[in-house]
Structures are given as structure tokens and as C-alpha cells.
Amino acid sequence: MIHLSDTAARRPKVFMWMSGLLSALLIVLVVLPTLWPGSFGLLQPLRIDTDPENMLSEDEPVRVFHNRQKKDFALYDMVVVGVVNEDHPEGVFNQKSLNDIHALTEYAKSIQWQDEKGETQGVISVDLMAPSTVDNIEPGGPGVVKFEWLMKTPPLNEAEALANRAKAQNIPLLNGTIVSDDGKAVALYMPITAKNVSYNVVEKLKSKIAEFDGNDQYHITGLPVAQDTFGVEMFVQMAISAPLAMLLIFLLMWYFFKKVSLVVSPMIVAMVSVIGTMGLLVITGNTVHIMSSMIPIFIMPIAVLDAIHILSDFYDRYPQYRDRKQTLKHVMQELSKPMLFTTLTTAVGFGSLALTPIPPVQVFGVFVAIGVVMAWFFTITLIPAYIMLMPEERFADFGLDHSESDNNSLMARFLSSLGRLTYSGAKVIMILVFLLVGVAWVGVTKIVINDNPVKWFAPDHEIRVADRALNERFAGTYMAYLVLTGDQKELGLAGFSEKLIQDMTTSNLAPLQQLAPEVAGQTGQATDKEQLMSLLVQKVEDRLDKASDTDYDAWDKALSWVEGYLGRAETFKNPDVLRYMAGLQAYLQERGLVGKSNSLADVVKTVHRELFQGDPQAFRIPDSRGAVAETLITYQNSHRPQDLWHFVTPDYKKSNMWLQLKSGDNRDMAAVVDQVDRYFQDHPAPQGLTHDWFGLTYINVIWQDKMVSGMAEAFVGSFAIVLLMMTVLFRSLWWGILAMIPLAFTIGMIYGIIGLIGKDYDMPVAVLSALSLGLAVDYAIHFLARSREMRKKYPDWQTTAQAVFGEPARAITRNVIVVGVGFMPLLLAPLVPYQTVGVFISAILVLAGVASLTILPALIRIFESILFKEQKEKEVA
Template sequence: MLWLSKAAAKRRKGFFVFSLAFAFILTTLALAPSVMPGALPFLKPLTIDTDPENMLPADATVRVRNGELKTVFDIYDFVVVGVLNETHPQGVFNAKDLANVKTLTDYAKTLSYEQRAGTFANVIASDIIAPSTVDNIETESLGAVSFTWLMKTAPSTDQEAALIRDRMLKIPMYKGTMISDDGAALALYYPLSEKSISHAVAQDLQELIDTFENTGAVYHITGLPVAEDRFGSEMFFQMAVSAPLAMLFVFGLLWLFFGHVRIILISLLAAMASVICTMALLVLSGQTIHIMSSMIPIFIIPIAVLDDIHILSDFYDKYTPERDRLEIVNEVMADLWRPMWYTTLTTAVGFASLMLTPIPPVQVFGLFVAIGVFVAWFFTVTLLPAYFMSLPDKALADFGALQTSERAIRDQSWLGRFLRTAGPFAGHRAKSIIVLSLALVVWAGIGIVNISVNDNPIKWFETSDQIRVADRIINEEFAGSYMAYLHLSSDSAVNDEPFKAPETLRYIAKMSADLEAESNVIGKVSGLDDIVSTVYRELYNDPAAYRIPDTRPAIAQTLLMYENSHRPDDIWTFVTPDFQDAVLWFQLKSGDNTDMAQVEKLVGDYLNRNPPPRTLASEWFGLTYINLVWQDEMVTGMLKAFLGSFIVVLILTSLLFRSLSWGIMAMIPLALTVATIYGAVGWAGMDYDMPTAVLSSLSLGLAVDYAIHFLARTREIFRRQQAWEPTLREMFEEPSRAISRNVIVVGVGFLPLLAANLVPYQTVGILISSILILAGAASLILLPALISVFQKPLFHRERITE
């Protein structure tokens, strides 16, 4: 690959024109379908997809069944609005607040949004759960039930508002769901035809709420769809802030190390070109911009300057005005082409390993970062040599270590002095360093065993964010804002309407009550039994009659009466018209995957311990359950990807070094780093969530670079020196300075992610920076210690025998 750099140095104008034209053409083609629709019909316009459900393939069984069952039972995802008033003695049940609640609900019915040409998504007005859209159910006369609007008009007095509250508390279906147990707070549920409008709905509702007179009421808007949709809306803004910040950080550090703006400018331009070309290729391939692919720029930028720093560092140490510049450039590239090519391959393999996961957006992310790695390598090995040859002599005035000290190899900067001390320490304290490393592995192993696999889209926001505050308050006041659905079906070939049978409905009612009592996560379980029991109680005007009737005709009578209500179709949200299938609505107080998994196990165990009166098949669906499934797929997929790519990179490094021993050496700092970081995650009690899982494979692609550079340069120097001590001293001059500069620049390059207000970005920033810095430190400390102990077998090929 050295010929490419030499060609670029000689034909610099041609390579500059080619690079500029390549980036321009790709960008134009990527933007054209969006800027000029229809002009290039063979190209797809830019599309954005922020739905976490698409973490699973479209044909995944759980997704297919979720769509089918939601259609069968007319179930939609909700925007949840909690209304509390802690200043009024009647809470939110006063005339002014209930008038505002009705105004808000009437407004919600009108919300509609154009999604695609000619298609609209809206709030499902007929299924809204709010005081003005549901019935008051009470005895009209013995044997007759009255269904009247609970709040047809807003109350004019606080006494009328209190009457509405009392009626709601009498109806078990509303208690805990729409009204808090203490009768002071309200929860409103606005169903959406498509969850992709949830953030827009939340914003529009909030705009109306902001116009209400201050009555002391506080409105909290939350729900899984809102969290997921809002995250998708904000992630692009966060990347628009984080990517320039990363560029600024990298620029500042390069300027600190090399001191010449014109010299380091090419590195930033090459990084920008790498990002532009990679994202353009992503769009041209027809891929959507997803949560994962939105983070590609922040990964490409630091990666793109990895090799640049080695070239700049070596050029900085070798340059003098007296020498022929082309000779210096060729010498620098001759020293570095092999480790740069090795690290490009291993980095690309590390990211490409993400294609082994069963998560499509992660596969796309891994593939295109791998492509970006090769694009960055090409720009580095061509544009930098060409640029160096294009600079006038005055631009290089006072540039280089030889300009300020007698010999470049004796760099007197703080970094040079520190490394000159660290090298002999690592070599002479080898056994102690190895023992400490083994102790660190044991400590990390204990932490890894204690890692908890968990995620919750609500927790993608900071604890002080209003959506987190709303989530916490609503789940304290009500039965829960997280919905999971249990589908029950009879496998009987004969349609005998099993869910009209008294014994079946009694079983469901008892199971619901038992599960609510057993779990603090399950706030409430709702089903057909609630409708039947409520109507049956009002038929007899007797609280003791709140139960399942003893006969099928009696059950049929209660359902027939309910069909006279204003919402007769509510029956079919719990059972199919042939009464062969039913669904139980689980309101959960937490959307954590661990809690959903606990509920799934609890229900499974209950069904095994207490078999229903007839054989019933069960399956889960709903957004909360889908999140559990794709997170499990993510964790197992990332583990497979990491193990697979670890083996591939080990084989690759062994082939590149032509030695299994040196290949294993290259992987040791990485293994120690990953173990330490994930051990710390376990000890700190952090959740092993989506970004934490992805980082295992990402770290493999990046962190092994330092070890490869260290080992490749060590072998080259040993071939000249033929002794370990002088090799160690020389390694901790220019080669280690370049590695250290890389560690600092790339490690700090990810820290701008901490400025984001989205927790996954913060997690990626702190963990990837920690991984890269620790991997660099392990390469510079542990590797010389290991080589000192095992130098004889390691260098047997490099030794010149007499």
C-alpha cells in the first residue's frame, strides 16, 4: 500500500481533485432525490426512522403477532397525561380543572398529522379514556342498568365535580386507571393510530395546557411512545451539536501537540470528507437514518484522525528544512504503512462484526462505520502526503522537534519526559505489573457476574427531564403507564365460546387479583371480567354482586346491556366476537426489561401452578414486551458479535504478524480493558443496556489499534537494535509519543457526547473514552512488561543468528 502514498506525494493535484470530486458527486447524488423529488427516480430520498420497534426485522414473529393482535383487538399505543392539583382540597376534581380537562380532550380529538402523501395519522377519538368520553354505570332500577356520560359537560360547581369523582371511584374499571385511589388525580389516555405522531401530539397538548389559567394543576405527559418518538426527534439535534464539538476538541488537541494550524487543518478536512462520503453512501444505498446510524459521524471523526496523528507525529519528529521533503514523506509512510493498514483492517473487522447481530439498525451501523474506516484510511494515506508536499516552506517554519531540540529522539516536552520515565518502569517492574493485571481481571470477573441486563426508553432521558418526572409521578399515583397484553386463546376445535363460560371468567378474575397481589410491578390487570362484574353488580344494586354470574345466559345478559352504553365496542378490546380469544391488559408501574421479564415469568409460573379450567394458549404482545425481546436479541447478538470478531481479529493479527504469539499479545490489552470496563459497570450497578452492549464490539475495533502500533514498531526497532533494552528506550520516544497523542485525542474526541441531554449518548461518551484511554495505557504499560518476561520466545524470528 506504500505505492499509493508515494503516488499521492508526486501527483498531489490529481489526488486533491479526485478526492474533492468524489465527495462532491456522492453528496450531490445523496441529496438530489430529497432536494429535487423525481429528478433521479432510481435513487431513494433521505428517510428517517426512529422507531425502536424496528430494531427487530419486519418479519420477526413477535412484531408480526403484535401487529396482528393489535388489529384484532383494536388496541393502540397511548399518550398518557396525568393531572394533579395539590393545592385544591378536592385535588383535580374541581370545576375549573375538570373544565380544562374537557377542553384538552376535545382538542385531542381534532389532532391529525399528514404522514405520507395522502395519508394521515390521528388521535383515535372514539377510544379516548377521559371523564368526558366514558360512561357512568349505575342502577336505574332493579334489573336495569343506566349508561350515561360521566361528564357530558364540564361541571359548573365544585360540588358537581366532587359527584363526578365519587361516581368514578365506584367503578372498578376506572379506579387506578383513570382516577387515583385517593380520588385526587386524573389520568387521560389518548390512543394514536400511529405511534410516530406521539411527540407531535405531546407538543400540541402542552401548547394548549400552557394557555390554561393557573389553578394549581400540573399536567404530566409521558408514555413509551412519547419517549421513543421524542428521542428520535432530539437525537439529530444532539449529533448536530456533538459532531462539531468533537471536531473542535480534536482541533484543539492537535494544535496543542503540533502548534501549526495549517499543518493540522488537513486532518480535520480529511475527517470531514470521510464523514460526508460515508453518510452519502448510507443514503445512496437506500438505508434509513436510525438511532444507531445517527451516531456514525461521532465515531468516524476520531477514527479518521487515528492514523493522521501517527503521520503528523512522525513527520514532526523527522522534518528539517535541509532534507528533501519528498524523502521525509516517503520515509514516514514507509515506517507507518504496515501498522496503519493492520489497524484499518482490525478496526473495520471490529465494526463489521456488528453485522452478526440480529438487529438491522445495528447491522447497518457496523457496516457503514467499517466502510467509513476504509474511506478515512484512503484519505489519510493520500491527502496527507499530498498536502505536505503542497505546503510552502514558510508554512513549516519552526515546525518539528528538530527545530527546537538537538535530536528529535530526545523530545523535551512534558509528554516526552513522562514516557521516557514510564518505559523503563514498565520494563523493570514487569512481574508486579502482570500480577496487578491478573488481580484486576479477578476483580472485573466478579463485577461482570453481577451485571444486570436492563433497558427502558424512558431512562434514555436524564432524571430531571420532564418526561422522567412525569413517568415517576404517574406511576406513583396510578396503576401504571406501561401497557403489556396477554393474549389467551382456546385451542379447542369446537367453538363453544370459552370466554363466556363462568368458570373461565372466574379463573381470569382470580388470576388478575392474585397477580396484582403478588407483584409490585403489576398495578392493575383489566379484562372482560371487569365489565361483566361491574354490570352484574349494578343489575342488583348490591356491592356483593360484584362477581361473575353463575350461568352463561346471565353473562350474556350483562354483555348485552353493556352494548347499550356509549362505548359498546370496548367489549371487543378484551374478547373476539366469537369469544374464542381474549386479552388481559396489564398496567405496569415500570417499563424496565427486568420488570417485564419478571411479570412474564410470574404469569407463566401462575399458569403452570394453577391450570385454567380448560386448556388455554398464552402469548404476550405490546410495546413493553417488544422492548424486552429486542433488548434480549441485542445482548445475545452483541455477545456473539464480540466473541466472533475477537476470534477473527486474533486470527487477523496473527496472520499480519505471522505469529500466533504476537497475535495473542495484541489482544491482551483489549481483553483486559473490556473486562475492566464491564467489571466496573457491574460493580457500579449500571444497567447493561443498548449502548453498553454495543460498545463491547466497538471497543474491539478501536482499542486494538494501540497494541498493533506498539508491537509492529517494537519488532521493527528490535530488528535494528538486536536487544530489548535499547529497543524499549527507543520505543518510548517517537513511537510511544504518537500512540499517546492518539490515546489523548481519540479518548477526548468522544467526550463531547457528555454535552448531550440524552443518556445513551452520555453513556457512549464516557464508556468509549474510558475504554480507549485504558486500552492505550494497557498497551504502553502491560505490553512492555509482558515482552520483558517473554522476550526470548517472542523475538526468536527477529534475532540475527551468527
């Protein structure tokens, strides 16, 4: 490493040109394939992916199941448009508002385009749900149901507008979904071909909405919208907040080192490191995901840290040598080993994320680790090269004024006092540390694991505003799907025959019990189930024809039983199953997290009511399979017969219950899952009914759980590796353990604070442990390595501490201030993950620095005899 820095100092132009050309080449390799995809062979264009579904690998069972169910039930991701009117006493149910809503719906049907592959993208018009595209269901006479468009044409007057509301509120499938709970707002549900087209769809909708001049408020939300919008805005964020952070870092370094021209060098290192890392990520075919979009923000502080150590030491030592080469040689000799090991430990910390089961987190960890190594290489080469390219006369008045001693500044005086305090008050400091650890433990126990893509935006962002507005008025805009499946065991002919005879024998119908032995003796005559049932039907019909008036009813019931027997495989025509579903829906509604649910049971009950002239008492599940089948056949006469297959498969063996949640928080979805499990446990389901989940809201829970467990495993593994590295570095287990203490304290305090302030444990917070591991150990390595070297020059720790709290402590403090304060501009970001990262990068750096400058010297004071045992023995000898 020293040789590499020396080579860069002797050939500075070569290294500067090489880094510049490498950066330019990577930019070209990213830009050209992105502008002209497919024109550059194997080179990959820039690809953006903000889909949380891709936090799971493609072969993850829950993801495979999710996609299969979407296909089975013909479901698509949706853009939700809510229309609210605060001025009109009837809300949007006035002539003007409904005319605009009708116009917007017609326009939405036309939002389609051809992508580069020639495939149609946009809104799937046939499944669009709006007042003008859904059916009103009402009686058409005795035993007849009439289906007509709820709002076929815009209302001609206020009375027609109110009539539309009354009709919609009478249909459970629409009330609380299309029409708000208070009856004054409307929601449009626009299924889209793919999640990544939602941003374009929303922009087109906004252009149409801009043409309306009424008092209506249009709110657009939905998980696909949030995810796609985040993808667009995160690039804006990267282009604004990151440069602002670097500007503040630059100004702080200018304040410390006085030379504008000199402090440009860390900026160059950070810029080249970021370009190199992101360039490699793109040209290797990796997508820029939510996680990888934060790579520059993680690389920049790490890239600047070592540069500040070099500049700080150079600033302090230059007045002694008055020669750049000699000063650099001294600086690199002092810092080479600490910088190498801090680089390795930081790379290990982030590289450990490759062990998590989350693909985007793996990519994030690997490329931050690569970026860390790049930053180290550019630091030890470009900083010396840059210094050597500066004219010697620029350093005439450069450096710390040693003539006034090292205590000539506020920082120096403070650190000197701190050094004395850590020696005299070592035990008090450790008592306080133990108290803080206790408080932190209380906070850790309060941590709540939770995430919600909509909450990635600031509270005043239009998506958050829309989310609040619609979930206040409607049953919920977050969809979760519960799949119910009947007993899937398929019996062969022999098994079917055996079960048939058993069911006939145990039935409460005497004719069937009478026929059972006869049928049992003739089952060999049938070649399949259908033929066997035909034989049985023929036998029952023969008996029915010859039956006396007394026995006729019994044989007639036996014939109905036989005719419906094969249909028993159609689980979701069973009234008992449908009643069970209705009971589950009522149970969830009572619990409060599910705003509303829709299922096949609601379809059956609604149509059954209208078959009985709209009698409220008929809003129930009919008592027989035949009656259920009649309601379903009737429903298929509507304008939207395909809607039935959103709730049940054509073989009626699998059904889908739609749950609308007012919250997309993982903890709420997890609570609903627990509620369903509890219901199935307390209420045994008929016909071997089983359940499972799919939908984006549920997938978010799964990848979050995987991230938590994966991050914990990765951290434990990397902690052990770093401990081993520290032991090797210091050639002592005791010093290795000592180096890990600031890390353990920092992580404990950070997560304790998170729990105490009620901050959710979300995606950005989950990766902070890796950042903590890298940065907290950085300060500890520098402090301990310099302390051990300086101890060789002094007789005891008391005098050594005075020297350690000179230049080494100043370098650490400058780092803490520059990078800790430098990333505060991220607090102004409109994207919450960037705010979180900004806050906690600063908190980690400050806390790790404070821990290294207080806990470590206090522990060295307490265990001085053990830590310096070998050195004391040498001194005695």
C-alpha cells in the first residue's frame, strides 16, 4: 500500500488521467446502451426497478404462488382514482361531478400504447371499475334479475345523480368500494397491464383531469403508483440531495484545512468511487432497485473518511517537514495499516449482505463492498497524486501552527480535556455506558418491524395525501387476497366407488341405504365415475317410476341427492362453504383492520335477494347446491360475466376473497393473517377447506420478514469475521474484542433509539447494521492502532493518552463533524428512505466517534495492565 501511494506521488499525472479516463469510459458504457438499447451488443442499458415484489427471488414460493393466483383469477395491479367534493352537500353525486367522472372513465379506457416489443400496455378497459362500467343488480320480476349499467350515461339532472348513489349503495360489492362509506365520494379502479406502466398512466390521467373546471378533488394512489413514482423521484433525489451533501462536506473540510484546492481531492475520490461503482452495477446487467439507488449515499461518506484522515495528518505534520513527499511518506506509514483494515472490515460488513435471501439487498451489499475497495484504492493514490500536482508554494502557510502548541484551538483544548477525563473518570464513564446500554435494551424490545411503500414519501407528498383522503372515505385501497381451496384429493374409480357406497349407507335417506348393497355389487360394470353415476341415476329413476304415492317423495329426494353427488367436487357451490366464508368475512370486519371484503358469498347473497324481489330477508346463502348454482348462472347474464372468475375458478374448487385494508403497513397485514389463522383454528372449516395468501400487501410482509432474519444472520456472521480480523490486526484477542466494543455500543444505541422514538424497523433501517459495522470499527481501528504505536514512545497510558488526544483524536473528530454534519441535507429529501439514511448515517458517525473517544480510552485505563502486559515486560527486561 505504501509502495502504491509512493508510485502515485512519483507519477501523479498518470494516476489522475487513468481515473478520469476510467470514469469517462464507464459513463459512456452506461449512457450509450441506455439511449440506444440493443445497439451495443452485450452492453446493458440502465434499468430501473422499484417493485418490492422483486425483493424476493423469482423462484420464491410465495412469489410463484402470487403470480399463479393472479393468472388463475385474472387479476391485475390497479391504479385507484378517488374523486372527492367538499363543497357540494351531496359530494360528487351531482350532475357536474358525475359528468366529469364519466368523461374520465371513457378517457381511461383509451389509455393504451404499444411498447418496444409491440405489446399493448396501459389500462385494461374491460375490467375497469367505475360507476359507468359496473352493473346495477335489481329485480326484473318474480324469479328474474335485471342487470343494467349503473350509470350508462351521465346524469341529466341532480335527481338522476342521487339515484345512481342509491343504486350503488344497495349493492354490497359496490358500497364502500365504488361509492364511499359516507356516500359522497367515488373511486375508480383501473387495472393496468404491468406495475411499471403506472407512472405513465397516472400522467395521462392528470392531463385529462386538468381539463375539468369543477370543485372536485382527484386523488390517485395505489401500491403500483407509489412504487413507480418512487422510481422516478429517486433519480431526482440522487441528483439533488447527494450533491448538496457533498457541498456541505466540502465547506466543512475547507473550514478545517483552509485550502480550497486541497479539499477538492476527497471530492474527486468520492465522485470517481461512485461513478465506478454505479457504472459497474449497470454494465453488469444489474437493475437500479430501491436499495441500489442508495449506493452513492453510502459510498460517499466511506470514500471521504480515509481522505480526511490523510488530510488531517498531513495538515498536522506538514509544518514539521515543509516537504510534500516527506510528509506524505510519514502520513502513509502511519495510516496505511489502519486504512487497509478499516476498508476490509467495512467491505466485510456490507459484503455480508450477500448472505441475505433478498436479491436487491445482495446486490446492494456486494456493490457497496466493491465501492469501498474502490474508494480505498483511489484514496491512497489520488490524494497523494493530487497533493504532488499542487505547486509547493501553495503550502507556504499551510498546516497546524505548532509554535503555539497543539492546544491552540477550541477542538484541541476540548480533546485534551476529554483525554484527561477518560483517564481520571474511566470507571464513571463505564457506569454511564452500562446505564445507557440498559436504556437501549428497553428501546430494542420496543422495535416494531413494519414497512409500507406509500410511507416512502413525505407526509405532504400527493401520494400520501391521496392515501389518507381515500382511506378516510372508502373501505380501503390496500388489497390483499385470501385463496380458499377445497379438498384437492382426486379419488380413482375404486376409491370413488367405495366412498359413494359409504355415503349412501350413512345417508338419512332410506332408498339410498336400500340401494347401497346392490350398487356395491355392480360397480365393476362401470369404467369411470360418470358411468357409475349414470348407472345409479337409472336405478333410482326406475324405482321412482314404480314408487307408490307414499314412497314417491323419498325416492325423489334420493334422485336429487344422486344428481348432485358428482357436483360435490365443486366445493364453492356448497352452501355450508359459502356460509363459512360469510362468517369469516363478518369476523374480520368486526376486528377493524379489514375495511371491507368481497367474495363469492356476496355475489350469491346479492343475486338471491334480487331473485326474491329485493326482499332484505333473502339476502342470504340459499339452502341447496341447486339454488346456489341458479344464482351463479343468473349472475353470468350480467354485462360483466368475467367478474365471477375473479372470485372463483371455473371448476369451483378454488375461491378468492378480496380484502380491502385501510392501511398498507406490514404489521396490519400480518395481524390480519393471524386473525384468519385464529378463525380457522377456532372454527373447523367444511370440506377440508384450506387457505393461503397473495397480493402485494402480503408480499411486502414476506420480504420484510426475510430481510429481518437475513440481516440478523448476516450481521452475526460478519461480526465474527471482523472480530477475527481485529484479533489478527492487533495480534491479540483482548485488543480485538476492545475494537468491537464501540461497534456493539453504537448498534445497540441506534436501535434502542429507534425503538424508543417509535420509528418503524423498515428497509433503510434494516441495512444500518452493516453501515454501523463498517463505520464504527473504522474509528476504533484508527484510535487503537495509533494508541498502540504511541504507547511505545511513552512510559504509561496517562502520558500516551495526552498524545493520542492530539492529532489522532483531531482526525477522528474532524471526520465525525465533516461527515456527520455533511449528510444532514438528506433530511430535506421528499423521500423518507433518504431522510432515514441521512439521519442515521449522521447518528452512527457521531455516536461511533464519541464511543471510540470515550469508551476505548476508559477501558484502556481500567485494563492497562492486561492490554500492555507484553510491552511492560519488555520495558522491565
